[in-house]
Amino acid sequence: MKKEIDNKLNLKNIKPTAMRQLVLQVLTEQKTAISLPELEQKFEKADKATLYRTLKTFQEHQLIHSIEDGSGSLRYALCEDFCTCEPEHLHVHFLCNKCGKTYCMKDLPVPQPDLPNGFEFSSANFVVKGICSNCKK
């Protein structure tokens, strides 16, 4: 739905260019987080740098969040509407060792461990690895 795409962009104060609409379209279609190289392949002919900067813009405006899953490339996924990317909204991610897909476990908040004296929590990246339900059966 074209209208919804533009709506989302407007809500996050991102000027809805053609490129950005296309990228957001792709992002919305994903059930798992996507990397820049993967995103690149979704287009017949698209420039890496432009996609890179598009993702960067999206992230700066908290439309998407990035996940360091250790797979060699950063992965990106849509934030939930109410998300402000603050520590209390962080969730666990799951990387499947078999299919390589990275899932947002939106229902699993990242626990905030008791750090030693003097250490200050500001953010966290919690990636669980294993076999996903799809690869399991």
Place this chain on the structure above:
Amino acid sequence: MKKEIDNKLNLKNIKPTAMRQLVLQVLTEQKTAISLPELEQKFEKADKATLYRTLKTFQEHQLIHSIEDGSGSLRYALCEDFCTCEPEHLHVHFLCNKCGKTYCMKDLPVPQPDLPNGFEFSSANFVVKGICSNCKK
């Protein structure tokens, strides 16, 4: 202590070559986890590939573990003697946003979250980011 170094290597069934002794020496001196590029700089003249393969060997023999801290390069730190790198021995890591150092929080075990049906836990990487006690004061 030269003897201790060789001892550790022997214990983990790693042939104690000169290179490996040197690398293990450096690793033991670190209070925070070290990356391959950082390790490279610790030597006047050392080959990246050799260091790389040395770290790989160490890891395969569970002398060290690697940490995906999202800093752009993998970090490595010594395992504790009893460590077998199994899920229950995993600990939290802390990356300081200021000095960039990565700490092993050996006293903080990685919690094992309740995954949805069909998802199987096999490993995890839990990195907390913030300001370390050294940068705080």
Place this chain on the structure above:
DNA sequence: ATAGTTCGTGCAACCGAGTTGCAAACTTAC
């Protein structure tokens, strides 16, 4: 409407971490 300015895009070039092939040096087994 025009001119000036800002913004987005495309292309090429670059960087740095990690990785591999290969040959020389070294170690171990016989």
Place this chain on the structure above:
DNA sequence: GTAAGTTTGCAACTCGGTTGCACGAACTAT
């Protein structure tokens, strides 16, 4: 000793990410 296996050094390469720059589209001020 020689032969076989292992470790090392060097060079080359891959790949994700990032930047400089120039062109064109869009927006602003006059």
